Amino acid sequence: MTRMPLAILDIGYPGLGLGGLASGTFSVATSGGNPPTGKADVTIRGLSRAGLVLSSRPIDVGVAALLSPDKLGLRAVIASGGKTIGRAQAQLAPLGEGDLATRIARARLFGQLRYSGPADTLWRLTGVELFDLSGPVAIGADVVGTLEAPVIRGVVRATNARIESGTTGTILSNVQASGRFGGSRLVIDRFAADAGKGGRVTGVGQFDFAARNGLGIDLRLQAANAVMINRDDIGATVTGPLTFTSDGIGGVIAGDVVMNKSRYRLGQATAASAVPQLNIREINLPEGGEEKAAPTRPWTLAIKARAPNQVMVSGLGLTSEWSANLQIAGEPQNPAITGRATLIRGDYEFAGREFELARGVIRFDGGVPANPALDIEANADSTGLNASIRVTGYALKPEIGFTSTPALPQDELLSRLLFGTSITNLSAPEALQLAAAVAALQDGGNGINPINAVRRAAGLDRLRILPADPQTGQGTSIAAGKYVTRRLYAEIVTDGQGYSATQVEFQVTRWLSLLSSISTLGRQSANVRISKDY
Incomplete structure (x- = not known):
């Protein structure tokens, strides 16, 4: 063999995915019905295995083998970057019949x-x-028995290793683990790792190298304030037991945990981060027929999750905190969530104005991708007007409605809520903002809204158009603000004609806030705002 690609082994073993180039000699001789003899001297450069997401780091392997009528012996050396990192040797004797x-x-x-x-x-x-498992590891193992039923003895130690999942966003760092081989299993009797700031995961487990379908896995972990999911659309810091089990094809992640802190973004389908699955088979093989696909089965979830608070829900104008009781099934990259979340507190932003939430329920029905039903109400009281905003429908297509006492037409009601005055008194920029808000409502929340489009593009939390104020000399202005922290909000106001102001709000508690303002006109102020729900 001279630089023979190992990829051709996929013809006989579909999905094997080995890479590298093999060079060397291999010979077998037999005569007169006597047992065969032979020898091999092979070097594999860049041995690796490629999957859909990961590929192993290429290594070089040298193998020397000798076959006699009654035994087979071999030795192997493993090298990476020109340095020997492993050695192996084996002998099989006596060779039986057949x-x-x-x-x-x-x-x-x-x-x-x-x-x-x-x-x-x-x-x-x-x-x-x-x-994925990375970092330094040391293995010392002796194997007896047979290839069909190996008995392994030895130890494994990993120090400062790292476990990472691109599917769930989980990162376990500073992994300290030790294990021992017993029979065909690697038993992990000590495992500990950091999981996010202040989080910890400990546990035990085993890997079965003689599982029917490949590598068997049985891991039992205990999470303590550990970041176990960290994706763009969903995240969770949990405490409780978790198990990972597999018979070599697919597997199950199960648990009964308390979510110490979590986040969920409405309106963003969880399927967006899923890895596409490519089903490929080879047809017109030399011997005829089609390739039989290797058996596959995805990993699935079976997790019960409870959260008394700190489920932070955002998106669709919401900035809010909830409690939840959920069951999570489906595949890790595209979970099916069942259960409900109940509002604790929060705000709802519409057309640049923020309203306090009065009540809310989010119901998950197990659909994939997740598209929970919404039933959320926000207080929208204004001077001489009792009003409320309701968000219903589903997260991927919400419906927004307004009610008031006394009852008013929709455009008049919005004018009162957004600008505190009748529609007949609006300036031209305010009328534009009102028209955009009405269009968004008429189109099921998906209409053109230039104010929010600019706000999102600029990465701002608020963007408002303010009416002129003769008392301060301020013309019609734009106010742009962002939350520096969860409690600290900073905003810049300018009219483009020389007036500008910087305003800062710090929320001490839910009902007590400190406010300060500095303007180019030399006006400075500091205020205390107290609010109370009755």
């Missing part, structure tokens, strides 16, 4: 493996892609 494959599989085995190098080099060769 064809060569049967004789080798049933012969008594004695083998040794010593490895000290990157964990990802070996881990990615397993083909498990739900999570």
Whole structure:
């Protein structure tokens, strides 16, 4: 063989995904019905295994083997970056009766493996892609028994390793683990890792190298304030037990946890971050027919999650905190959520104005992607007017409605709520903003809204058009603001004609805020605002 690509092995073993180039010699001889003899001297450059998401770090492997009528012996050296990181040797004797494959599989085995190098080099060769293991690992193992039923003895130690999942966004750092081989299993008797700021994960588990469908996994972890999901659309910091089990094809992540802190963004389908699945098969094979696809099964979730508070829900104009009781199933990259969340507090922003939420319920029905039903009401009282805003429908297409006492036409009601005055008294910029708000309502919340479009593009939390104020010398102005922290809000106001002001609000408690303002006209102020719900 001269630079033979290992990818051709996929013809006989679909989905194997090995890469690298093999060079060397291989010979087998037999005559007169006697057992075969042979030898091999092969070097593989850039041995790796590629999956849909991950590829193992290429390594170089040198193998020397000798087959005699009654035994098979081999030795291997593993190198990376010109440095030897592993050695292995094995002997199978005596070889029994039958064809060569049967004789080798049933012969008594004695083998040794010593490895000290990157964990990802070996881990990615397993083909498990739900999570990735990297960092230094040391392995010392002796193997006896047979290839069909190996008995392994030895130890594994990992120090300052890292486990990362691109599917869930989980990152476990400073992994400290030790394990021992027992039979065909690697038993992890000590595991500890950091999971986000102040979070911790500990546990035990085992990997079964003789599982029917490949690598069996049984991990039992205890999370303590650990960041276990960290994606753009959803995140969760949890405390409680979690298990990861697999028979070699797919697996189940189960748990019964309390969410210490979590976040969910409405209006963003969780399927957006899913990795596309490509179903490929080879047809017109030389012997005829089609390739039989390798058995596959996705990982699934079976998690109960409870949150007394600190479920932060954003999107669709909401900035809010909720409690929740949820059941999470489906696939990790596209979960199916069932249950409900109940409002604790929050605000709803519409057309540049912010209103305090009075009540709210979000119901998840297990749909994929998640599209929960909304029933949210915000107080929108104005001078001489009792009004409320209701957000109903579903997260991917919400419906917004207004009611008031006394009852008013929609455009007049919006004018009172947004600008505190009748529609007949609006300035031209205010009328434009009102027209955009009405258009958005008539189009189910999806109409053209230039104010919010600019706000989102600029990364601002608020963008408003303010009427002129003769007392301060301020013309019709634009106010742009952003939350520096959860409680500190800063806003800049300018009319483009020389007037500008900087306003800062710090929320001490839910009902007590400190406000300050400095303008170019030399006006400075400091205020205390107290609000109370009756």
